[in-house]
Amino acid sequence: MKRCPECQSNRLNQNKEAGEIVCKDCGLVLEDKLVDFSPEWTEHESEDQSKRRTGAPLTYTQHDQGLGTEIGNSADFYRLGNKDKFYRLRRWQRRVSTAIERNLQLALSELKRISSVLHLAPAVEEEAARIYTMAVQKGLVKGRGLEHIVAGAVYISSRLNDSSLTMDDVCRAGGLDKKELGKNYRFIMRKLDIKLMPADPVNYVHKFASKLDLSPVTQTKALKLIDDIKKNGLNSGKSPKAIAAGALYLAAIMNGEKRTQEKVAMVSNVTEVTIRNRYKEFSEKLGIKKHLNKALKKAVA
DNA sequence: AAGACGAAAGTGGTTGA
DNA sequence: TCAACAACTTTCGTCTT
Numbered sequence: 655m656k657r658c659p660e661c662q663s664n665r666l667n668q669n670k671e672a673g674e675i676v677c678k679d680c681g682l683v684l685e686d687k688l689v690d691f692s693p694e695w696t697e698h699e700s701e702d703q704s705k706r707r708t709g710a711p712l713t714y715t716q717h718d719q720g721l722g723t724e725i726g727n728s729a730d731f732y733r734l735g736n737k738d739k740f741y742r743l744r745r746w747q748r749r750v751s752t753a754i755e756r757n758l759q760l761a762l763s764e765l766k767r768i769s770s771v772l773h774l775a776p777a778v779e780e781e782a783a784r785i786y787t788m789a790v791q792k793g794l795v796k797g798r799g800l801e802h803i804v805a806g807a808v809y810i811s812s813r814l815n816d817s818s819l820t821m822d823d824v825c826r827a828g829g830l831d832k833k834e835l836g837k838n839y840r841f842i843m844r845k846l847d848i849k850l851m852p853a854d855p856v857n858y859v860h861k862f863a864s865k866l867d868l869s870p871v872t873q874t875k876a877l878k879l880i881d882d883i884k885k886n887g888l889n890s891g892k893s894p895k896a897i898a899a900g901a902l903y904l905a906a907i908m909n910g911e912k913r914t915q916e917k918v919a920m921v922s923n924v925t926e927v928t929i930r931n932r933y934k935e936f937s938e939k940l941g942i943k944k945h946l947n948k949a950l951k952k953a954v955a
Numbered sequence: 956a957a958g959a960c961g962a963a964a965g966t967g968g969t970t971g972a
Numbered sequence: 973t974c975a976a977c978a979a980c981t982t983t984c985g986t987c988t989t
Contacts (some may be wrong), residue, residue: 834969916959928981
């Protein structure tokens with residue numbers, strides 16, 4: 655059982671709304687900036703209006719969420735009671751806050767940097783900051799590079815938000831390799847109990863297609879293919895990037911906009927071999943082989 | 956010469972005993 | 973914890989256009 659470090663009372667009151675744990679006897683705030691896990695993540699179509707937030711949300715992209723509190727040292731306080739007690743309170747608060755807050759300040763400036771390199775949407779940046787904040791509070795950053803945890807938070811956040819960011823993108827911006835990023839983001843997920851759905855190939859279609867300068871018609875075709883691929887269960891266990899790349903390669907040929915495997919491989923960061931394997935598999939199992947051959951002949955002619 | 960093809964060997968992640 | 977496994981990568985020689 656946790657006890658108040660000030661008066662040893664065990665009558666601690668967890669106030670979720672305020673994000674605090676408060677000692678009922680002496681009023682000491684044991685922990686603030688607790689993360690409220692309850693609403694926010696899941697609520698989409700919910701009928702339950704009571705969970706809705708109104709007004710400006712707290713922001714995690716400032717190190718103290720814009721809500722820093724300090725125990726003052728004005729004469730009034732001292733008059734209220736025991737001098738020593740308030741002095742000890744202030745010292746105690748300074749100790750817990752400085753380490754975490756200094757860390758957060760550093761981390762958030764790194765996050766800003768990555769964010770501007772990757773042009774992150776504000777919601778993604780915000781969520782990354784949230785995840786990082788939780789990680790610090792759980793002491794996950796100790797012994798690990800701060801930048802690595804930031805990069806991990808960014809990757810998780812973009813996955814949660816259905817962004818088309820790949821691990822390669824985050825690695826480039828964060829200056830770490832895939833192995834490290836993989837280790838770190840999995841570590842964070844495990845410790846914070848965050849679950850990620852496998853990425854949806856659909857998320858990559860637009861990004862790849864625009865880099866390949868493919869028409870919207872081809873993109874739509876690719877999306878349709880991916881839909882069929884899913885219906886036939888051809889997607890399970892396969893890399894979403896590979897599926898998107900294969901589908902786009904197919905769609906481009908059928909739409910008379912053929913791109914070389916090399917180019918598709920370049921923009922999708924998947925090898926030509928894998929694109930071949932995927933598109934062959936798709937064209938056979940979806941019964942569009944004849945269609946494809948015809949399109950190929952036409953492309954040559 | 957460019958592009959497509961596929962075999963062979965290696966890597967990292969997942970799964971199941 | 974270990975082995976088996978599928979997907980993917982790297983490399984490379986061959987075929988087609």
